[in-house]
Amino acid sequence: MLIDSPVAARERFRGKVVLITGATSGIGRAAAVAFAGEGARVGFCGRREQLGEEVEADIRRSGGEAVYVRGDVRVESQVKAFVDRVASRYGRLDVAFDNAGIGGSAEPHAITLESSSRRPWRTAPAGSGSTPSCRAPPTPPSSGPRG
Secondary structure: OOOOOHHHHOOOOOOOOOOOOOOOOOOHHHHHHHHHOOOEEEEEEOHHHHHHHHHHHHHHHOOOEEEEOOOOOOOHHHHHHHHHHHHHHOOOOEEEEOOOOOOOOOOOOHHOOHHHOOOOOOOOOOOOOOOOOOEEOOOOOOOOOOO
């Protein structure tokens, strides 16, 4: 789809809810600001509370909508609480940007799912090809006729 005007470009995500992990700095922060700038309501998490609150405030000052939830993706209960809070607040989830990750000493081609999953922190290594990723939730099957 071609975008005909600068206004249309700023509204590509209007009405959408975007969930971002690891958005208190770096690429995650830039993604949160960019999605909000294009009209998305952004729910994001990260471990560094002060930075998260700053990102949320920056987005709101710019006229965007965002909520920061302190969360560590290595802790399943915190991830669930993060997703539940954002879904509850905005009533839906449209895009998940799995940005949280860690740097490693292995070359990206040498990292396997098996070696990565045995690490105690269980986050995807940067450059592994498994993060960051951007996903849209699957569409539930229709109960009506198809065609």
